[in-house]
Amino acid sequence: MTRTDLDCEEALRRLFEFLDHELAPEERDAMQRHLQTCRSCYSRSEFERRLKAKLHELRQDDAPIDPQERIRRLLQSF
Numbered sequence: 001m002t003r004t005d006l007d008c009e010e011a012l013r014r015l016f017e018f019l020d021h022e023l024a025p026e027e028r029d030a031m032q033r034h035l036q037t038c039r040s041c042y043s044r045s046e047f048e049r050r051l052k053a054k055l056h057e058l059r060q061d062d063a064p065i066d067p068q069e070r071i072r073r074l075l076q077s078f
Contacts, residue, residue, distance in 0.1 A: 006034040011041045
């Protein structure tokens with residue numbers, strides 16, 4: 001494994017930085033290479049990306065209090 005290769009543990013640990021565009025270019029490239037070859041990590045990243053997009057939509061749409069509160073409670077239970 002070269003310095004720029006990631007294993008699954010490292011990829012999952014850095015996943016949110018990747019999704020939030022907080023990785024340096026070489027780290028981002030390493031993550032993209034890993035996600036192209038690892039179906040499990042790719043599936044996890046797609047789930048998290050879609051969840052983040054939906055949560056952003058809810059904030060934009062001014063969701064009623066009940067769904068917002070339900071989402072907060074669900075997120076706090078993780």
